[in-house]
Amino acid sequence: MQQDAPDDTPALQVVLFGELVLRNTENTVLEINSRRGRILLAMLCLSPDQPLRREFLSKLIWEGRFRPQARASLRQCLHELNRELQTFGLDVLETSNMQIALRAGTVQTDLQALEASLSDGDPEKATNILNQIAGQRLLESVDLGEAFETWLAAQRLQVENRLRRGVERLLSDLKARNEDADLNALQTAWQHWSRPVLPRPATTLAILPFSLRNELGGDYFLAEGTADELSARLSLQTDISLAGRTSVEAICGQGLTAPEIAGRLGVSHLVEGSVHRSAQGVSLTISLVDGTTGRQFWTDRVEATEAEFFNARVMIGSNVLAGLYDALGIAERATGTPRRMTANRDAYALYLQGRSLTQKAMIEGALSKAVDFLEQAVQLDPEFAEAWTALAEAHISAIVYTPCLDKVERSEMAAEFARRALELNPRQGYAYAILSIHEWTCFNPARALEYAMQAYSLEPNNADVTMRLGSCLLYLGRTRDALPYIEAAIEQDPVYARNYAMLCIAHLNLGDFGKALAAGERMVDLNMPGLHLALVQAAMGDHDAAVATYYDARRFVGTMIMSPPGATEISDEARDFYLLTAAKGICSGDPDARQTYCNLVDMLHETLPEPYDPTVAWPAVFMGHADLAMKIFRERIHPANMPALMNLWADVDPLNRIRQHPDFMAFAEDIGLVDAWEKYGWPDLMPSDPR
Incomplete structure (x- = not known):
């Protein structure tokens, strides 16, 4: 009763x-x-x-x-x-x-x-x-x-x-x-x-690069454009998860079978396509492949004039999508008005080239060409929102991967382009992710987190957006909250070394050395310098292995590890001597070696044209060199040095020396961390205000 x-x-x-x-x-x-x-x-x-x-x-x-x-x-x-x-x-x-x-x-x-x-x-x-x-x-x-x-x-x-x-x-x-x-x-x-629950949809797809047969010549990038449009339309469906394009590009071209590609990418299905351009028009053949068996079990063919393709964007129309959804056994969800993109074929071709070159950041000159192509694209069509976002991304990549002296100024430029993209299309989630990055340079991590959350609310299936939210939380010391987003990004983009660097540090911060070691080894397997793996090995007491791993980074100098901007070229012998000094100072556990490297980094900070470069900022954090690290980040944070902030939150020596420094809370207030913590929660290692 x-x-x-x-x-x-x-x-x-x-x-x-x-x-x-x-x-x-x-x-x-x-x-x-x-x-x-x-x-x-x-x-x-x-x-x-x-x-x-x-x-x-x-x-x-x-x-x-x-x-x-x-x-x-x-x-x-x-x-x-x-x-x-x-x-x-x-x-x-x-x-x-x-x-x-x-x-x-x-x-x-x-x-x-x-x-x-x-x-x-x-x-x-x-x-x-x-x-x-x-x-x-x-x-x-x-x-x-x-x-x-x-x-x-x-x-x-x-x-x-x-x-x-x-x-x-x-x-x-x-x-x-x-x-x-x-x-x-x-x-x-x-x-x-x-802990956020981020279930991955049962239907997981990888869109493989489409082939092109062009009888007329000309750089119209029809195949890339068609695959790009299909990706954009499918990404709006919450029942589908798309593999990140970074991982797809890394896997394709290795001569793998369809089941092997699907297995490497962790997807259930593959989409293949080919585009044929002739005097009669443009035709598209698109197929759906079972990732387990490699069997092609659905195909469709569409024909259109060039004008229809560029102006009306009908190559990936409702009939194609309906057939694809039916073959996958999922219900099509209304997604509103399709994105406008651009009707200017030259602008679209430049956009595709620029975005492709941005993904090839390690190739010398790629990013400057990417910026040039994307600037031309927005000049041809100033209302091309995706091109403005891509231009913002290219500038952020240039800050991180090229030796430039105007890093903060470029970040402001990228933010301006992102804001322009959002004026044209408020659904540009990745543009909010760019704004999140820039807010760190403005000493406003609270606003950075808000933008990262806004980006994720718009594009939860975009691995780069998901990782941006995870990394923002990681920099704030909220590793437990960050981990599910980092793991979700890796599920979507499993062949991207950067993601494993974030995962490696997240597990190190949580004290799970075994998982940190596995993530670091996977990062190195994917051809990324093992700096973070070396930190884990040192934390586990394997100092000899840590020194060897860190020293091995010399292979990447000139590509993923850039010389400081404005610095004079040094010989191979001088480079190797410097990196061996760094490896021993950071990873050997020898206090004398650490002090020697601290002195060397102090000298570099005083003499380099860019005293806030990652070659100075990252080692300062790695060594727990509190005075120098706090001086650098008090004066300037930019997209190239900000990832070092995630290393403040491992409770192992010497990384924890900065957090344990008596001036740390004043430093945290100066760079905006305390404001973010008061609004959105304190770090794992400081569950409440220690003041």
């Missing part, structure tokens, strides 16, 4: 985590037919003590409508919602001409209950609630367009950080009282909830 609820029990009980559920005091589920009415009610419940302005609600919930239409729709929605609530005997809304609010004391949510249990110091209740909502995000299935999704992503981040601070305070109290059982239970429950 249902017990009567206490007199002070709120009339409406709302479940916000997972599916939105409304119940009355008798625990009966209440069905509200108006979808936007349910969403409006949920928005109020996220902050039940704060009214929301009508203007804000009408613009967000009725995105795209004219202002009078949106306001009229809000009035009608409120009328219907009130009528439905009143049929259940509920009077919970207070409305005025300007705003809408919940009537005080009439609504109770699971979020409120959790926050109250943390505030009241009730670990048992908090643990129970966290276990009940494990793996569930706020308003899991609510979908109402781009603007709402961006707003909801910000709300989720704010809620997570409020809860994090509450959990950290309660854990600190439990630790002080030696209540280990409650502490461990609460900590485990929090980790189960806060």
Whole structure:
């Protein structure tokens, strides 16, 4: 028999985590037919003590409508919602001409209950609630367009950080009282909830490079353009995960069979295609291949004129996509208006060339040519949003992979191009990722994290966007939060060495040396300098192996490891002597060798034209040379040296010497870290403000 609820029990009980559920005091589920009415009610419940302005609600919930239409729709929605609530005997809304609010004391949510249990110091209740909502995000299935999704992503981040601070305070109290059982239970429950669940769709595809037979000549890049368009259209489907193009390019051309390619990329299916250009027009043949057997089990052929291909972009039309989805056994989801791209064939060809060269950053001169091609593309079509994003990316790559002296200025230029792309197309998630990178150079990591979250909300299937969010969290010292995003990026882009460098350091920061070692070895297998692997080997006490691994990086000098800009060329003998000194100073565990290298890096910082170059900044962090490292990053952060920040968070000597320095918190305030921590959560190694 249902017990009567206490007199002070709120009339409406709302479940916000997972599916939105409304119940009355008798625990009966209440069905509200108006979808936007349910969403409006949920928005109020996220902050039940704060009214929301009508203007804000009408613009967000009725995105795209004219202002009078949106306001009229809000009035009608409120009328219907009130009528439905009143049929259940509920009077919970207070409305005025300007705003809408919940009537005080009439609504109770699971979020409120959790926050109250943390505030009241009730670990048992908090643990129970966290276990009940494990793996569930706020308003899991609510979908109402781009603007709402961006707003909801910000709300989720704010809620997570409020809860994090509450959990950290309660854990600190439990630790002080030696209540280990409650502490461990609460900590485990929090980790189960806060660790993001990033399931990979069952259907995983790799789009292989399309072949081209061109009877007429000319550099129109039809094959690349067709594959690019197919990738763009498929990436909008949440039921499909696409392998990253970096990994696809690394695998193709090795003479592997279809099952071998699918196995290396970790995908279930491959897409192959060929384009034929002749005087009669352009034809496309596209096929779907089973990744396990190599059997081709679906194919289609499309013919069009060149004008149709470039101007209407019909080569990858609805019929092709419908056939592909049917063959995969998935339902096509509405994705809105297809991207405009450009109708200018020359601009499009330049865009494809520029983007391809950006991916070949290690080839001498590739990035300067990429920038030149992309600048021409946006001159030909100033409204070509993708080209503006690609131009921004090329400049960031040039900062990282070429010896330039104007790194911060180039970062600002990249941010300007990214902002231009977003003006033209607000769905350019990777443009937000570029802005995230630039905010670090402005000593604003809090804003960097916000941009990274915004990028991920728009392009969760883009491995580069996912890794950007993971790396941003890693630089902030929130390694446990970063790890799922890093792992998800690797699932999509499994043959990209950079991703394993991030994974290697993440596991080192968490003290899981075995996994860090495996990730570092995989990074080296993919032909990347083993600097991070050497740090792991040194942390494990294998100093001889660490010195040898670090010294082996001399093979990459001039390619992945650039000489400092403006520095004079040195002989091979001098290079080898320097790298052996570095290897011993960082990895040998010998204090004299460390001091010798510290002195050498101090000298380089004083004499190099670019005193903040990675050849100075990274070793300063690797050696735990706190005074120099803090001086460098206080004065200048740029995209080439910022990855060294992720090495501040390993609790091993000498990496931990910077964090243990008495000036560290003042340093963290100066470069914006403390502001980010106060807003979005403290690092794993500092669960609460040590000040």
